[in-house]
Amino acid sequence: MSGFSADWLALREPHDLRARSGEIVSMVAASLDALPSLQIVDLACGTGSTLRALSPHLPVRQHWRLVDNDLGLLGRAKAMPLANHVTVAATPLDLNRDLETALDGPTDLVTTSALLDLVSNTWLDRLVVEIAARSIPFYASLTYDGRIEIAPGDPADGEIISAINAHQTIEKGFGPALGPAAAKAAIEGFERVGYIAAHRRSDWIIGPRDRDIQEAIFSGWADAAGEIGLAPAKAASWLMRRREFIAAGLSSLRVGHLDLLAAPIGKR
Numbered sequence: 650m651s652g653f654s655a656d657w658l659a660l661r662e663p664h665d666l667r668a669r670s671g672e673i674v675s676m677v678a679a680s681l682d683a684l685p686s687l688q689i690v691d692l693a694c695g696t697g698s699t700l701r702a703l704s705p706h707l708p709v710r711q712h713w714r715l716v717d718n719d720l721g722l723l724g725r726a727k728a729m730p731l732a733n734h735v736t737v738a739a740t741p742l743d744l745n746r747d748l749e750t751a752l753d754g755p756t757d758l759v760t761t762s763a764l765l766d767l768v769s770n771t772w773l774d775r776l777v778v779e780i781a782a783r784s785i786p787f788y789a790s791l792t793y794d795g796r797i798e799i800a801p802g803d804p805a806d807g808e809i810i811s812a813i814n815a816h817q818t819i820e821k822g823f824g825p826a827l828g829p830a831a832a833k834a835a836i837e838g839f840e841r842v843g844y845i846a847a848h849r850r851s852d853w854i855i856g857p858r859d860r861d862i863q864e865a866i867f868s869g870w871a872d873a874a875g876e877i878g879l880a881p882a883k884a885a886s887w888l889m890r891r892r893e894f895i896a897a898g899l900s901s902l903r904v905g906h907l908d909l910l911a912a913p914i915g916k917r
């Protein structure tokens with residue numbers, strides 16, 4: 650399952666929804682509650698997970714500009730059923746090249762989810778500058794922050810986790826990726842331009858019954874560890890032991906994420 654495939658996004662969405670910080674969502678809604686209608690831009694929207702998660706918490710008329718460079722995912726996002734007070738426009742853009750175009754036009758809120766760990770420090774700085782220049786609040790959910798806890802423990806877990814965190818920094822189309830450093834860099838970046846950055850943990854807490862997502866995560870991690878240089882036999886035997894724990898109904902996992910609301914002072 651690829652990192653951006655519709656199947657993977659569908660598998661992770663219920664876990665994302667459970668993990669999202671309700672406090673940050675409430676702060677996002679409060680930051681917008683004086684406005685009679687909303688123009689929202691969702692960067693790297695995938696199939697529309699942030700729209701589905703956030704729009705029910707915003708009681709006013711909303712128009713979402715959904716931006717992604719994957720036409721298949723955008724097509725699915727555009728086809729989703731919507732409440733009467735929500736409209737969407739799908740905008741195919743490469744955000745590495747055309748970030749400024751994506752932010753063009755009247756905008757009350759910029760959102761994204763599961764994107765910031767993929768981008769480079771340079772691109773993040775550009776995003777911060779462009780958003781601050783427009784004085785818009787920014788809601789970024791589910792930024793991976795490097796914390797992983799797996800139970801029951803296995804002697805190779807530490808090596809696998811280090812390999813995954815190294816793999817996270819490989820270029821994903823935006824220059825060298827921030828990976829686990831992204832959440833902190835985003836907070837600091839927005840604070841530097843005078844924004845208030847509220848953040849809360851939004852960890853995936855995945856239990857023994859969540860077998861499908863564990864299988865997908867662990868096999869993806871074994872591949873990633875192999876790509877970064879871990880001996881293939883070591884990664885394969887780790888995956889075999891993890892699969893035995895999953896099959897026995899014993900395996901659980903926490904993956905650390907952070908949700909962020911960055912708002913110009915006076916707008917939170």
Ligand SMILES: C[S@@+](CC[C@H](N)C(=O)[O-])C[C@H]1O[C@@H](n2cnc3c(N)ncnc32)[C@H](O)[C@@H]1O
Binds near residue numbers: 698716
């Ligand atoms: C991990 S997925 C997250 C999708 C969605 N936000 C969610 O939470 O389900 C990352 C998304 O970034 C998009 N993406 C990656 N590189 C991009 C680029 N250069 N321009 C626009 N979108 C990009 C992918 O197509 C994918 O939809």
